[in-house]
Amino acid sequence: MSPILEIQDLHVSVEEQEILSGVNLSVNAGEVHAIMGPNGSGKSTLASTLAGRPEYQVTAGYAHYRGKDLLEMAPEERAREGLFLAFQYPLELPGVRAWQFLKAAADAGRQHRGEEEYSARDFDRMLREKVKLVDIDPELVRRSVNEGFSGGEKKRNEILQMAILEPTLALLDETDSGLDIDALRIVSDGVNRLRRADNAIVLVTHYQRLLNYITPDRVHVLLDGRIVRSGGPELALELEAQGYDWIKEAVEAGESL
Amino acid sequence: MTQTYTNHPAYHADYLALAEQLTPDRPDWLRELRAAAWERFDTLGFPTARRGNERWKYTNVRPIAQAEFGLGAADGNGRPDLPAGLDVKPSFPDFPAPWLNLVFVDGCPLAGPNTGDGAVSTLADALAAGNGIAESVRANLGRHAAFDDDPFVALNTAFLNDGACVRLPDDSPEPVFLNIAYLRQSAATVAYPRTLIVAGRNTRLTVFESYLDANALVDGGNGAGVSDAAPRYFTNAVTEIALAEGAQVSHYRLLDESRNAFHVGTTRVTQARDSSYTSGSFARGMALGRHDLSVLLDGTGAFCSLNGLYLTDDTQHMDNLVSIDHAKPHGISRLYYKGILDGRSKAVFGGTVLVREDAQKTDAQQTDKNLILSDRAEVDSKPSLLIYADDVKCGHGATAGHIDADTLFYMRSRGLDPETASRILIHAFASEIIDSVAQPEVRDYLDALFLDTVSSKTLPNLGESGAASGNKSGTGSGSKNPGSGRRLGGD
Numbered sequence: 139m140s141p142i143l144e145i146q147d148l149h150v151s152v153e154e155q156e157i158l159s160g161v162n163l164s165v166n167a168g169e170v171h172a173i174m175g176p177n178g179s180g181k182s183t184l185a186s187t188l189a190g191r192p193e194y195q196v197t198a199g200y201a202h203y204r205g206k207d208l209l210e211m212a213p214e215e216r217a218r219e220g221l222f223l224a225f226q227y228p229l230e231l232p233g234v235r236a237w238q239f240l241k242a243a244a245d246a247g248r249q250h251r252g253e254e255e256y257s258a259r260d261f262d263r264m265l266r267e268k269v270k271l272v273d274i275d276p277e278l279v280r281r282s283v284n285e286g287f288s289g290g291e292k293k294r295n296e297i298l299q300m301a302i303l304e305p306t307l308a309l310l311d312e313t314d315s316g317l318d319i320d321a322l323r324i325v326s327d328g329v330n331r332l333r334r335a336d337n338a339i340v341l342v343t344h345y346q347r348l349l350n351y352i353t354p355d356r357v358h359v360l361l362d363g364r365i366v367r368s369g370g371p372e373l374a375l376e377l378e379a380q381g382y383d384w385i386k387e388a389v390e391a392g393e394s395l
Numbered sequence: 396m397t398q399t400y401t402n403h404p405a406y407h408a409d410y411l412a413l414a415e416q417l418t419p420d421r422p423d424w425l426r427e428l429r430a431a432a433w434e435r436f437d438t439l440g441f442p443t444a445r446r447g448n449e450r451w452k453y454t455n456v457r458p459i460a461q462a463e464f465g466l467g468a469a470d471g472n473g474r475p476d477l478p479a480g481l482d483v484k485p486s487f488p489d490f491p492a493p494w495l496n497l498v499f500v501d502g503c504p505l506a507g508p509n510t511g512d513g514a515v516s517t518l519a520d521a522l523a524a525g526n527g528i529a530e531s532v533r534a535n536l537g538r539h540a541a542f543d544d545d546p547f548v549a550l551n552t553a554f555l556n557d558g559a560c561v562r563l564p565d566d567s568p569e570p571v572f573l574n575i576a577y578l579r580q581s582a583a584t585v586a587y588p589r590t591l592i593v594a595g596r597n598t599r600l601t602v603f604e605s606y607l608d609a610n611a612l613v614d615g616g617n618g619a620g621v622s623d624a625a626p627r628y629f630t631n632a633v634t635e636i637a638l639a640e641g642a643q644v645s646h647y648r649l650l651d652e653s654r655n656a657f658h659v660g661t662t663r664v665t666q667a668r669d670s671s672y673t674s675g676s677f678a679r680g681m682a683l684g685r686h687d688l689s690v691l692l693d694g695t696g697a698f699c700s701l702n703g704l705y706l707t708d709d710t711q712h713m714d715n716l717v718s719i720d721h722a723k724p725h726g727i728s729r730l731y732y733k734g735i736l737d738g739r740s741k742a743v744f745g746g747t748v749l750v751r752e753d754a755q756k757t758d759a760q761q762t763d764k765n766l767i768l769s770d771r772a773e774v775d776s777k778p779s780l781l782i783y784a785d786d787v788k789c790g791h792g793a794t795a796g797h798i799d800a801d802t803l804f805y806m807r808s809r810g811l812d813p814e815t816a817s818r819i820l821i822h823a824f825a826s827e828i829i830d831s832v833a834q835p836e837v838r839d840y841l842d843a844l845f846l847d848t849v850s851s852k853t854l855p856n857l858g859e860s861g862a863a864s865g866n867k868s869g870t871g872s873g874s875k876n877p878g879s880g881r882r883l884g885g886d
């Protein structure tokens with residue numbers, strides 16, 4: 139079986155400046171991968187490029203999603219095909235009712251799969267269940283999307299969207315940042331519940347804290363736009379204990395990986 | 396009649412002809428008012444000068460001035476011939492009781508209730524009524540909408556013949572709901588709708604005043620796009636509203652004429668102490684439209700909330716001029732207008748909040764926001780504040796921006812195509828104003844109207860982020876972020 143995500147030698151530029159300089163990554167069904175790295179190393183660029191953010195220009199390499207060329211697809215096609223990005227900074231949509239937005243998103247995927255749109259009542263029922271699952275204030279889905287939400291509420295709302303859309307490949311961009319322990323547990327519960335044999339999760343994170351709750355299969359270190367080291371969960375603990383400097387030094391010394 | 400010199404021979408001839416036609420029982424004071432108004436108009440002329448003309452700085456009325464529209468046949472006392480099909484349902488949009496529906500076609504009353512007690516009737520009926528009703532009309536008509544320095548008000552007043560009249564006696568317990576529809580059907584002519592509203596002490600009134608295209612209301616009629624071939628027509632409307640102490644008036648005004656309409660509307664509001672005036676000014680159908688709204692807070696503790704929404708495309712031009720005069724202390728005013736512009740359309744938002752020396756403890760907020768869907772659309776937003784009192788709270792701001800690229804990407808990343816996402820964003824932008832309408836009948840009507848327009852629109856220039864492809868090399872550039880709204884105005 140081909141991997142869910144297969145990235146080869148991916149180079150990405152923003153405004154003519156290269157941010158990713160040859161990323162290789164392969165994620166199989168049933169796996170959870172963590173991508174760690176210092177600020178500015180290109181983690182969000184990688185996640186956003188995979189989701190199709192237009193200002194990120196791929197100049198070389200490829201990314202395949204379930205055997206298809208991901209980079210040929212419009213962002214909405216990727217979403218309908220089961221790719222989901224939980225944004226590091228979710229946007230506010232003033233005046234857009236969360237309920238309607240979530241239903242439109244869910245229906246877009248269903249239509250794509252040749253299923254019927256949700257009836258208002260079925261959607262309501264499903265939504266109520268998911269709201270309970272991620273322990274979000276039910277009042278929030280009656281308000282405008284993310285408008286006036288706290289940072290933690292926005293992150294939970296991303297998890298709610300993920301729970302509704304049930305993606306095949308979930309990319310979580312620092313969903314754990316700025317969360318207190320309770321929220322962190324809710325987020326990781328949501329992720330763990332999503333874990334199945336036929337899907338995959340990529341966690342972008344800054345801290346290993348999240349990995350106390352979600353045990354990854356693989357951990358990758360992204361540094362200056364390149365994955366410089368990969369390993370098992372113990373790599374995260376190593377980073378926690380020693381920071382990134384030792385890796386930087388090792389890379390600069392030309393140590394082979 | 397002896398021929399006198401006039402600057403506007405065509406209008407003058409119609410003015411004289413109408414004077415002859417007018418029912419003989421119209422009072423002398425009305426004739427005198429009309430004569431004075433005619434003279435004033437003839438002296439002032441149309442405000443075509445661009446220099447030193449702050450009130451018309453961004454709107455060129457030369458096309459109106461040069462066209463010399465004649466009176467439609469209907470503007471005498473005859474009944475208008477209606478497009479076939481419309482007579483079946485004359486009162487459109489027709490709201491159920493307790494709404495009262497008054498309908499005019501080309502300025503002439505078509506159908507509508509006369510409540511008998513003078514509360515709601517045509518102006519002609521009110522002038523003929525006893526019981527102090529005619530006196531009340533005399534005391535108010537032309538008093539709130541002065542024509543001394545306003546040629547369009549002068550012209551409307553010179554042709555004042557009939558219209559809608561509301562007069563709620565002090566302390567009338569029942570709230571009144573009135574729907575006034577001014578329909579236009581005759582091409583190449585002018586009509587002069589006139590509305591007088593006198594809300595007595597502690598009364599409550601809701602008015603929906605709409606300017607509509609009769610031809611679009613008939614089955615199979617169409618609100619076709621702007622056509623240069625079709626003749627323009629002209630609507631010159633004046634509405635006067637007086638609120639006595641403690642009166643509460645909600646006033647929704649819809650400009651949805653055909654795209655061949657020149658529409659110049661003037662609304663003048665005078666508020667006594669502790670009265671509350673809520674206005675919603677909606678504009679969608681016009682070739683060139685103007686709504687000049689001024690509110691005088693002439694009593695302590697008066698409150699006004701003025702909302703507006705305009706949606707333009709093609710070559711449409713919409714000009715809102717909103718003035719608020721805080722003349723007495725403890726007044727509160729809220730102004731919130733929003734515009735959505737597409738095509739090569741142009742919107743003008745001007746407005747002054749004046750806080751006079753006596754108006755201490757005034758609290759005034761003005762906001763104008765514009766969503767620009769096309770690179771060729773243009774907005775001139777110039778709200779201003781003039782403050783002569785020292786203990787006040789005032790603020791204002793104007794913004795104009797495109798659909799935010801990051802926001803659009805966020806929505807697309809959830810599976811929504813760019814068209815759907817944009818439509819949702821445009822509707823969300825508009826709904827803030829539509830949702831401020833308290834009456835469900837009016838709100839639903841407007842919501843359908845504006846939502847329909849949005850969904851049938853050619854969709855916005857989405858910039859490169861709207862391209863169907865993803866970020867494959869070479870296809871997904873677009874580093875410029877059209878979301879950074881440029882800040883306008885604020886002097």
Ligand SMILES: Nc1ncnc2c1ncn2[C@@H]1O[C@H](COP(=O)(O)OP(=O)(O)O)[C@@H](O)[C@H]1O
Pocket residue numbers: 152153157175176177178179180181182183184193
């Ligand atoms: N839209 C953008 N425009 C310009 N520079 C960007 C943009 N996005 C990211 N960058 C730059 O790319 C680098 C990597 O950023 P990012 O991917 O956000 O890193 P991380 O998520 O690892 O903190 C940074 O130097 C950042 O300034």
Ligand SMILES: [Mg+2]
Pocket residue numbers: 181182183226311312
């Ligand atoms: Mg980041």
